[in-house]
Amino acid sequence: MHRPPSLTRYDGLLAAMPASxxxxxxxxxxxxxxxxxxxxxxxxxxxxxxxxxxxxxxxxGQKGSIQRGT
Numbered sequence: 076m077h078r079p080p081s082l083t084r085y086d087g088l089l090a091a092m093p094a095s096x097x098x099x100x101x102x103x104x105x106x107x108x109x110x111x112x113x114x115x116x117x118x119x120x121x122x123x124x125x126x127x128x129x130x131x132x133x134x135x136g137q138k139g140s141i142q143r144g145t
Contacts, residue, residue, distance in 0.1 A: 091124060095124070
């Protein structure tokens with residue numbers, strides 16, 4: 076299996092998205108807010124991360140990335 080030589084900012088982003096949903100779920104579980112509200116807030120934070128990554132730092136044709144139409 077091929078391992079990338081170093082981590083990129085996208086690796087951190089991919090780790091932060093489920094962490095925000097898990098954090099919202101934990102907040103909904105332990106605090107006096109509905110569980111669905113906690114999951115929704117965590118998912119909203121993850122959605123903002125996705126939108127910012129697409130708008131501010133879009134992926135380019137890096138070596139090893141998937142390219143369509145080739």
